[in-house]
Amino acid sequence: MDKHAGSAIYHHHEDGAAAPSRSRGDAGARHSPWAVRLNSVTKSHGSGRAAVTALDDVTAELPYGSFTAVMGPSGSGKSTFLHCASGLERPDRGTVEIAGRDLAPLNERQLTQLRRERVGFVFQGFNLLPALTAEQNITLPVRLAGRRLRLDTGWLEQLLAYVGLTDRRKHRPGELSGGQQQRVAIARALITRPEVVFADEPTGALDTTSARNVLELLRQLVDEVGQTVLMVTHDPVAASYADAVLLLADGRVTDVLHRTSAEAIAERMTRLGV
């Protein structure tokens, strides 16, 4: 298949129509239409004969306000894609930009700062601190940023309402259901108003109803707040909530599906041999 299939996940219009405008007030520093941009990214793990090419010349551009799913067989490079796109791993070749900023020249401290303040993460296992309340977990990224960020209490209230946890803000994770814990994690990912939220199997540990709830919430954040979301998933139903589905196989983008049904995604995955 065309190895450059991934070079145009979304078609960019000169007037910026590819990116739904964001209603939040921090867009002043934006010079790029892309929240995230990977250009010919190659990444290997291990060395010598044990080396595995996890990503092989991957190009992908995510405009602001887009919801992209990444799917593919186990070992196809999904996590590596997410790690490179979010500055958790450095590519061997190619470039990664977040909000038009090339990550390559950043040192470890600057990368950590960027991940903490400009990027949100949601994981399969929620990763909440058990001793902190829901509200304390949500506001933790702001406190970790010290003097560089101030808590926007209006945004906190809005987020609590969005994720439906206003009346459970004082509960600890152990007193919340899995779906509620994941909604705390989503609010935590959003508290700094990040350029992009990266979610790795966010519904993997949830029952069907809670999973649907979380997916509807992510979709709503994209549609109503203009949030950019990139989600890795095994689940065609989860991927059907996205604007585009990037299919990876052996570290390459083999296909891009647009706004399509779970059935069509499942059918395409079957052809990939999943």
Ligand SMILES: Nc1ncnc2c1ncn2[C@@H]1O[C@H](COP(=O)(O)OP(=O)(O)OP(=O)(O)O)[C@@H](O)[C@H]1O
């Ligand atoms: N730290 C590592 N050391 C060595 N090889 C690795 C490492 N991380 C990933 N790999 C290899 O790189 C390839 C891509 O791995 P990756 O974790 O990105 O796949 P994935 O699509 O996320 O798989 P899964 O669906 O199982 O999570 C695989 O062959 C994997 O074995």
Ligand SMILES: [Mg+2]
């Ligand atoms: Mg993975």
